[in-house]
Amino acid sequence: MSVQERTYIMVKPDGVQRSLVGEIISRFEKRGFKLIALKLVHATPEHLEKHYADLKGKAFFPGLIKYMASGPVVAMVWQGLDAVKTGRVMLGATNPLASNPGTIRGDYALAVGRNICHGSDAVESAEKEIALWFPEGVVQYTNSQESWVFEL
Numbered sequence: 001m002s003v004q005e006r007t008y009i010m011v012k013p014d015g016v017q018r019s020l021v022g023e024i025i026s027r028f029e030k031r032g033f034k035l036i037a038l039k040l041v042h043a044t045p046e047h048l049e050k051h052y053a054d055l056k057g058k059a060f061f062p063g064l065i066k067y068m069a070s071g072p073v074v075a076m077v078w079q080g081l082d083a084v085k086t087g088r089v090m091l092g093a094t095n096p097l098a099s100n101p102g103t104i105r106g107d108y109a110l111a112v113g114r115n116i117c118h119g120s121d122a123v124e125s126a127e128k129e130i131a132l133w134f135p136e137g138v139v140q141y142t143n144s145q146e147s148w149v150f151e152l
């Protein structure tokens, strides 16, 4: 766990269509995480198959790829203390019906196949996902609030 930890967070096509981009960004900003990469992309099925390579073979895999390729997504990298685990807590459970109110999925979603957001599940997968979605790299800058958010 470090102040430099990074996670890959993505607003899925349903989150974009439902105008939840600002809401999701706002939650990460207000929590104190630092935005170090962001773009709107309409990903190809081939790219999404790489992103979800671990799930290949699951019955829901073809439907998942079709859903994720159905419109643009917002790809982001957020940095801060325990970013991977805390990001997952903020997203809620994979199945929104099991997500607590106060989480993104628990507040805005109902169906597992339309759960509006993605977050990396481990530091190693975060690094892989960041490299896949941002081969150009992330942006380095100083955020003047850092000493108010972290015990630096």
Ligand code: UDP
Pocket (backbone or CB within 6 Å): 055, 060, 064, 093, 094, 112, 113, 114, 115, 117, 118, 119, 121
């Ligand atoms: N998914 C689905 N049906 C399932 C399980 C997963 O449609 O039974 C979809 C869902 O959109 C989920 C994504 O596949 O977010 C990736 O699954 P994973 O287990 O990695 O969940 P996540 O890490 O997104 O919580």
Ligand code: MG
Pocket (backbone or CB within 6 Å): 119, 121
């Ligand atoms: Mg996952």
